Amino acid sequence: MTMQNQIHELAKTLPPPRKQNTACDACRTRKVKCNRFPGQDKCQHCLSKNYPCTSVFRHFVQQATSEKKRSSAISRRPRQLSSAGSTPTSPTPLKYASPPEKAPVLTSPHITNGLHLPLMVRYGFYPPITLSTPTREVLSFVFAPPDNPNPIDKVAFSPGRPKSPYEAWGELASKLEDDNFRAEFALDLVEVFFQIVHTRLPLLNPAQFRNRLQLQGNSTDDKPLHPALVATVLAWGTKFSEHPLLVADRRRPGGQSLIAKTLIDRARDLAEALKVHRIPSPDHVVISLLIEPLQSQTPDDPNGYHGFWLTAATRHLLDLNINHKSVMATILDPESRGTMIFAWWMACICDAYGSAYYRRKPILDDDDYDIDFYVVDSVSAEMMDTHSQTPSPREQLEFLGYYRAAHSLARTVRQMSRQLWKPVTESDGIPYDNLVAFTTALVEWRDEYLSMVGVPTNFEGTWDFVSAVSSCASDATYHVIWIILFNALDDFGVKETNGATHEQIDAAKRKIADEALHGALRIAGLAGVLTSNGYLRLDPAVMHVSCIQAGTLLARLGRPEVSNCIAGLDQYSHSYEEAGDQANEMRRSFTHARKGVIELNHMSSVTPRPVASPSAMVVDDHDIIGTNGTSNGFSSPESYLYGR
Structure with a gap:
């Protein structure tokens, strides 16, 4: 077969070129490329994210465009000339193929002109969630009813009772329709987070977080919390909370909470929409480090652990120069400095351990940083957690020598990963000298x-x-x-x-x-x-x-x-x-x-x-x-x- 014939045969297998305005609603919202192969019901993006692949917005755009073209064509059409033997016809009213409709206005986050829109599409256009969005409005997105609930997971309601859009989340989930209940539920999840998760991942200041949450009527002049941070903390809370709403939601085969699974997805979606993984900032570092262990820990899970958020946090820390001692000295606020130093050591240690667990090369190396081991700064009185009189988890862990020991082991593991996970090692075997070095380092x-x-x-x-x-x-x-x-x-x-x-x-x-x-x-x-x-x-x-x-x-x-x-x-x-x-x-x-x-x-x-x-x-x-x-x-x- 000639080269020309090979190219011709290859061209037959390529997907046809896409026309303008053919992106689905989810891809249009995120401004990403929409690829749908012939014969597939979903595009690649919606397939990987398990989104409903809809084109409601495209329907409105195409309809408005076609109406505009028809109107323009009618206005430009020359007046018909009478032919011989005929009389001029009087102009007839313009007839549309379908009744004219007004431009779509999303007055409800649930239903638009009788058409159900995916959640991320609804909130991609109205109301927009930005870094200045109040927390109560963020809760409207986080606790919005589920999209396309599975009929198998629905809970039967009593006869005569109107069905709630929250039906799939259990018999008590309809309470989430009330704004005050959503606020109370969110406060309960926040407390669960600080009681359980914060003890192992002390990346936030409890008192500062509670003051900026603004859900108890204590409005302050402080800037609202980052929406993705709020969503992540609430998702963590649903994993461990024994709130009656979550207990009712777990009354299904396997005892899994659909609310928890949904909130994890929404926290990740919101973080992606607000470009947490792209823009380096202290908040984005913390959010990325909290999302990573929130997900599935199975390497083969397409929605689980891939090191994506850990890598994003590490890149942000490098871009912020947190790995340099001279830069850390310029952060005057002890709380902010302590958070960034702790975030650095957490990313550094997790990068090393993750490379061993999941057989990949580490991102960092020993010469990528020169800051000292984590040392706890004294916490000011106004930053103390008034809910607890015990030392902070950071102080406890540092007193136990956890960071120094963990970093020492991380350096050994990092060296192991760089030698083990190489194609030459897989094909030829592990050199005996490396085995001796690894064994000696672990024993020491x-x-x-x-x-x-x-x-x-x-x-x-x-x-x-x-x-x-x-x-x-x-x-x-x-x-x-x-x-x-x-x-x-x-x-x-x-x-x-x-x-x-x-x-x-x-x-x-x-x-x-x-x-x-x-x-x-x-x-x-x-x-x-x-x-x-x-x-x-x-x-x-x-x-x-x-x-x-x-x-x-x-x-x-x-x-x-x-x-x-x-x-x-x-x-x-x-x-x-x-x-x-x-x-x-x-x-x-x-x-x-x-x-x-x-x-x-x-x-x-x-x-x-x-x-x-x-x-x-x-x-x-x-x-x-x-x-x-x-x-x-x-x-x-x-x-x-x-x-x-």
Whole structure:
């Protein structure tokens, strides 16, 4: 086939050129390119965002354009000349193909001229949400009725009662039609955020946030809060709140809240519409860092974790020069300076850990910043949270040495990721020298920091929520790195070199296998303790990845201790829907392993195999921690926590 014929055949497969004014409503609102391939009902943008792909606005534009063209053509049309034998005809009234309609005016956020518009289209044109929009108007968007609710999810109403547009959100959701109730509901969600999420992600000042919320009639001259920040905080609150409205909404198979899922999508949509990911500012840094863990933590989820918002926050921090000590010294307000420094260390640490969890290269490197470790500035009296007399979460975490230890481990993990996730490593294997370097660095970190920031050896002491979850998270984060190294070694193997003997390579592999198994058992023990106290129901995904990695390894090895991780993921599923599917996958993997099916590659020879046991071939909720705090069928969770 000639080159000309090849080009001709290729041209046949290309989509036809699009004409002007053919964008759907959602793409027109966001001012993005609208690509709809032949035979598809939705464009690529609406398909990826799960939006209804409508063209209501285009209908109005095309109708107005066609009417204008017809009127213009009529006015320019020359008067008809009478032909021979005929008499001049009198002008007839102009007839339209359809009755003339006035230009669309969106007087209601729900219905326009009898046509239902997607939510983002409605609020893209009227009313516009800007950075100066009062919070009460933002709530009208955040708590607007759902678009195109699934009939299966609808809740039956009593006979004779008019249906509410909020029907899909449960029997109490119709209360959201009232402006005062929306304000009260929002205040409840804000308090839940500061009680639970803020303890792990202390990026906001509680007193300052409450003062600027302006929902209790205490109007101030302060600028309204960023609409995307308000939407993000409220979305976090719906994950963990036990408000009667949310309790009623969770009365469905799986116990998931449709309100929470909708508010997460709307927080992300609003952040995109206000260009949070594009324009560097302190508010946009905070919003991006709060949205990232709000989403699904499954790498394969198209609407979940892809590092997009974390990358946006990191880029903003670099653009604001927060990575330079000289610039940080110019921020005079201690609260603003403390927030930006904390945001930097959070982005720096999460970038490193995320690179290991999701097998990608980190964005930052050691020479990208020169600021010191995070040091808490004294908080002024007017900025103190009057709702709590305890030290702020930042002060508690810094006192525990969390930041210094986390940054030290992040540097090691960053170096690992740069060496492991390369095409040459995947094809040739991991160099033996790198394995030795990684193992040595992890052992040194354990000797220096684990006893300081990990789980204490004495469980009899009094733990508060911050101390308990922070210690367990630091402990689990360290041990999950061994599991990640084990998985990489199992997938890639060791690069064949002349410098190391087979005995040395086997010894290094056995060391990593032993540490990975110990780490998985320890994480299972931590998950058991936190699950028995109900803490994972209130955890903003801090232990989520650790439970997944540890549980997957234990399930592959047929270890019954996997039930602790399964229990933890089941508890996580109240807030993160995908956790339930991950728990079910672990059950299936465990069942296969107990039948003798071990799916290992390069680490198969150094990993202990389980003994098939018909009585332990199914892991369910009855195999998990008993009411007395001990597990059924194997040792108590605490027994896995010590031994190194």
